[in-house]
Amino acid sequence: MLDSDAAVSDVCSLLGLPLRKDQGRERGELIAPQDVRLGVFVCRCGTNIASVVNTAEVVEFARSLPGVVWAQENLFSCSSDATKEMAKTVREKGITRLLVASCTPRTHLPIFQDVMKQAGMNPGFVSMANIREQCAWVHKKDPEKATEKAKSLVKAAVGKISGSRALSFLTSPIVKRALVLGGGVSGLTAAMTLAEQNIDVVLVEKTDRLGGRSLHSLEDFRTGHFEVHFNKLVDQVLNHPRITVYLNATLEAFSGSAGNFTSRVRVVGKQGEKEVDLNYGALIIAIGARTLNPCGLYGYGEMDAVCTQAELERELKAELDNRNWGHDFPGNYVRPSGAYFETTLSRIRHLCMIQCVGSRSDERPYCSRVCCTRAVNHAVILKTLYPHMNITILYRDIRTYGFNELLYQEAREKGVVFIKYDPENPPAVSPVRLGKQKAVSIEVKNKGYGSSATCEDPVLCLTVDRLVLSEATLPTDDHETLARLLKLPLSASGFFMEKHLKLGPAETQLEGVYVCGQAHYPKTVSESVIHAKAVSAKALALLSQDVKVRFAPTVSVNTGRCVRCLTCVRVCPYEVPVFRAGEIFIDKLKCQGCGICVAECPNKAIEPDIVADSQVVKELELLVR
Ligand code: SF4
Ligand code: SF4
Ligand code: SF4
Incomplete structure (x- = not known):
């Protein structure tokens, strides 16, 4: 879904097309007849509903209900073919009230409201009976009773929709300006995408510089593209005539509705503080995330040889820059100072990484998603730079999803050793000396593959001169404050929640407010860029209209x-x-x-x-x- 939205955004930028939605039909031509002529569509949902509920029997039953002039089955009611056919049937049969017996209206009502609009009818005359979640799925073991219940739900919905009223539509002019919160990779991408489509953008960044943490990412280390790309992007954003950037700035107030929001931004500058009032049509939340400070875990903060992946990343980056690695292509990046930063990486003989530090715990049950890929990527870079370095990764489950699996394969081929540990018996670390050098001793119960730890599991003892912790990704300190200000829900993990995981991953519960990048949940840099483009496509669809038309319940x-x-x-x-x-x-x-x-x-x-x-x-x- 996000990939396709991002592709739409790229194609529109390429062809210079606005994402305009034709609203002529919505405003002027929709009719709201008083006579009740009911059309009932019973969805099979493939076998989701039809394997439990006898949908043909429900259709027959619906035909006997008062006011019903048409009833039929659909294989997948929400497919685009089916919705077109439904609109055609509504027109041809003179249907004035539409009842769809399928799944939850929470996600699917807008689809069937669109069917009525396509048929030239007011979208208020639509109702749904949930015969999937509230019937087929909960009564799997009793198809007969499930069918009877489905009939009752349809009968009740027919009674309800018979007295339904037309939805009134409201209009308001759309302010063609977007506010982007956050100047990291997601915020920069969203701001540029919108500005290139002739939308004015105000970018508000809390710190004193743009770029965020992704500037240091080694996700694309072989070419150095990210660094070149993001440095260029920062320049483009700072110099774009349609983008206004406020650094050291925070959002203080928020009100309004989709297409017409107002906010106050507090900006701290050299001349002191100032307040800026903004009027804009869409808001994009791209405030990113932060990583855990694992103080007290596995000797971090107590032993010099223990560091985080973020710290290792900075050292690796310095080392790659020393070698001008991956910058040998047009648009060559040269470290501005031309300086050489000495790192201690070449002295490491055995390096160990521990995964899931602070993630998947009682306090933070979620998986931080990106740390496995990041750790394996760092291991591959280290093995490429220092083939003789021994690298061991202690993990619970390696989650290098998608094409990142290739990195995992490469790491194994290069000799990285993976050892599964038991979360009930996490690795124990203690300081030791390797000659004059301070080192770390690690005891770990090797859990083996697919087995549970037993007292016979071998205890491995490793002595390493560097221990790297794959620290958890957390919501920023601003997530809660911003969520309170915008009245938006946060997920159990504390990140901003999307409107719907599958049907609205770029939107929030509040129309006109979008979330992208790590503000949403932990993501790789590439995923954040795709998400930012997808969100921009959604915001563009809103901002390219002149007037907001809303059928408002x-x-x-x-x-x-x-x-x-x-x-x-x-x-x-x-x-x-x-x-x-x-x-x-x-x-x-x-x-x-x-x-x-x-x-x-x-x-x-x-x-x-x-x-x-x-x-x-x-x-x-x-x-x-
Ligand atoms: S409308 Fe709902 S029940 Fe029907 S096919 Fe779509 S998801 Fe399944
Ligand atoms: S329905 Fe009532 S409580 Fe809900 S948003 Fe409207 S005014 Fe507020
Ligand atoms: S009576 Fe009802 S509408 Fe009037 S102020 Fe109280 S809650 Fe609001």
Whole structure:
């Protein structure tokens, strides 16, 4: 999904095409007929639903329900062929209400709302019955009862949709400017991609320089492309007429809705602090991540011979620069000072790496994803520079996914030794001396392949003159503050959550706000670049429109019933309701339609525009009848 979005972004840049979405049909030509002519589409979802629920029987049952003029099965309702056919059927059969019995509306409702729009119909007249997650998947062992339940769910949904109302559309002009938070590789890539498409960009970076940690990455060490590319990118961003860069800057305030946000940025400069007010249409979060300081783990901070992968990376980079390695191609990079930095790498006889330091623990159960590839890459570079160096990697599972597996193979061919350790009995380290030199003694229980540790497992004793810890990747210190300011959820690991893992990996829960790179979860540099391009494509699709049209499932306040208790003002997670001139005012462009205020209002003064109480009551009645 991300790869394809990134490819779209590249193709549009290449051809100079804007990612414009035709909204003419959405605004002017959609009709909202009052007569109820129901079309029911029952999805088989391949065998996901059909292997449990008798979908043909559900279709027959649907045909007998009041108001239903058409019912049929679909193999995959959300496929593009099926949605086109559905729109055609809606037009041909004069269907005015669409019910899709398939999976969850949380992810798929917009797809079927688009079907209605394609058919020239208001998207409010769509409903879904979840016969997959709430039926087929939970009643696998009882197909008969599952089929009966599917019929009940369809019957209830028919009752609900019969009383549905048209969605009103809201419009607002789009500010053709993007705000990018973070000046690392993801932020730089996103800023350049947008600027090249004639979008004004404001880039806000917390530190005093652009480039981030990726400038030192050795992911592409054979050619040195990253360094050349990113140095060039920093120059391009700093000199692009459409990009304004604020260094030493932080986001202080945030409000508005997709296409029209406002923020205040605090900038610390040589002349003191200043505040800048910004108005923009899309926000890209690219604040990156940080790595763990493993102080106290495996002797780090106590023994000189213990370092992190980040520290080894800097030494390796200096060594490669000394040799002008990988810079022998057009656009040659030359270290600006031409200086030679002496490293101690050539003196190492045995180097050991320990994987998963701080990851996959009780405190941090997630896998940091990139450390296996990084460690194996560093081992390959070391073996290339110093073929006689002994290298041992102590690991729990080697996760060099995708083509990184080739690096793992190369490491093995070059003689890197991999030893699996048991997380219950992690390696024990202690200081020793190798002649005059300080070294590290490591005891590790070799867990072997696919077996669990037993008391017979051999204990290996290694004496190494360098121990490198593959430290965990963590969210930055700013993740929580920013999430609170933007009202966005963080994952259990503390990174920004995408809207949907498969269907919206570049978007967040808030329309017009996108997340990319390591702010999302640990990624390699190449993955971060792809993610940034994918996010830019999404932002471009929004910013290349002149007007934002939104079919909004929002809420309305009945001022006659409102007792001005301000409960809604307190409970709305998006701070939408405001008390103004003695009344509650709801900005429908900002409202996310979550319904929390509807449930909390003690006097039932707030009602959703699309689902009336009477519809829900009807649905429940039909469910239990
Ligand atoms: S609409 Fe849902 S249930 Fe149907 S094919 Fe798509 S994912 Fe499966
Ligand atoms: S919660 Fe209901 S009654 Fe209270 S102020 Fe809001 S709309 Fe009025
Ligand atoms: S539905 Fe109510 S609580 Fe939810 S965003 Fe809208 S105003 Fe806020």
